Amino acid sequence: AQSVTQPDIHxxxxxxxxxxxxxxxxxxxxxxxxWYVQSPGxxxxxxxxxxxxxxxxxxxxxxxxxxxxxxSSFNLRKPSVHWSDAAEYFCAAGSNxxxxxxAGTKLIIKP
Amino acid sequence: DGGITxxxxxxxxxxxxxxxxxxxQNLNHDAMYWYRQDPGQxxxxxxxxxxxxxxxxxxxxxxxxxxxxxKESFPLTVTSAxxxxxxxxxxxxxxxxxxxxYFGPGTRLLVL
Numbered sequence: 001a002q003s004v005t006q007p008d009i010h011x012x013x014x015x016x017x018x019x020x021x022x023x024x025x026x027x028x029x030x031x032x033x034x035w036y037v038q039s040p041g042x043x044x045x046x047x048x049x050x051x052x053x054x055x056x057x058x059x060x061x062x063x064x065x066x067x068x069x070x071x072s073s074f075n076l077r078k079p080s081v082h083w084s085d086a087a088e089y090f091c092a093a094g095s096n097x098x099x100x101x102x103a104g105t106k107l108i109i110k111p
Numbered sequence: 112d113g114g115i116t117x118x119x120x121x122x123x124x125x126x127x128x129x130x131x132x133x134x135x136q137n138l139n140h141d142a143m144y145w146y147r148q149d150p151g152q153x154x155x156x157x158x159x160x161x162x163x164x165x166x167x168x169x170x171x172x173x174x175x176x177x178x179x180x181x182k183e184s185f186p187l188t189v190t191s192a193x194x195x196x197x198x199x200x201x202x203x204x205x206x207x208x209x210x211x212x213y214f215g216p217g218t219r220l221l222v223l
Contacts, residue, residue, distance in 0.1 A: 004153070009151070032209065034211070036214075041199075041217070041219070042216055042217065043115075043117075043201060043214035043215050043216045043217050044154075044201065044203075044214040045214070046211055046212075046213070049211055090153060090154070092153075092154075095208070095209060096208045096209060097142060097144075097159050097161060097167075097208030098156060098159070098169070098208075099154075099156070099212065100153075101153030101154040101155075102153050103151060103152055103153045104151075104152075104153060
């Protein structure tokens with residue numbers, strides 16, 4: 001069955017520390033891959049996406065993600081987090097109108 | 112500014128009542144989507160529409176209905192058959208099914 005797994009429900013990091021959020025997918029072929037961010041009570045904003053080509057993808061707000069086909073992973077990274085990064089992050093995979101979503105990882109920033 | 116609007120922000124439903132959530136986009140996108148979000152879960156697809164006058168069921172369509180009479184509008188009706196409607200509902204649109212989906216701000220539906 002197709003699925004997207006975000007193993008960490010919550011992650012707490014100190015402001016200024018580096019961040020890595022994990023995403024693993026199970027899909028018949030290489031899907032399109034996305035990371036979105038959601039602030040409480042708000043809609044989702046696209047951070048970055050991978051369709052093909054360079055496996056290291058740059059996004060907005062200083063985020064990047066690396067596609068690793070051998071590990072079926074698409075982990076999100078940021079070298080130094082800011083308090084404004086506190087939010088929930090969703091990984092999604094799919095194609096042709098239908099995306100499969102992970103359950104989300106809530107990022108908590110310690111001052 | 113181009114974007115997606117959803118109204119109302121909060122909606123209250125009484126037992127046995129149908130309610131309709133509005134979604135409008137001015138991005139000139141062909142495809143539109145409705146998702147349901149529950150705490151601790153990812154988004155689940157209710158319905159999607161590839162083009163005007165066409166729509167398909169998603170994973171959890173039971174108890175919901177949609178229409179797509181205009182390119183910019185994709186309203187969702189939560190019928191009385193949906194026994195657990197309390198959730199956050201998100202509308203999205205994209206140019207095609209293979210492109211990025213852009214989201215509205217959401218509507219929170221509560222049952223009285």
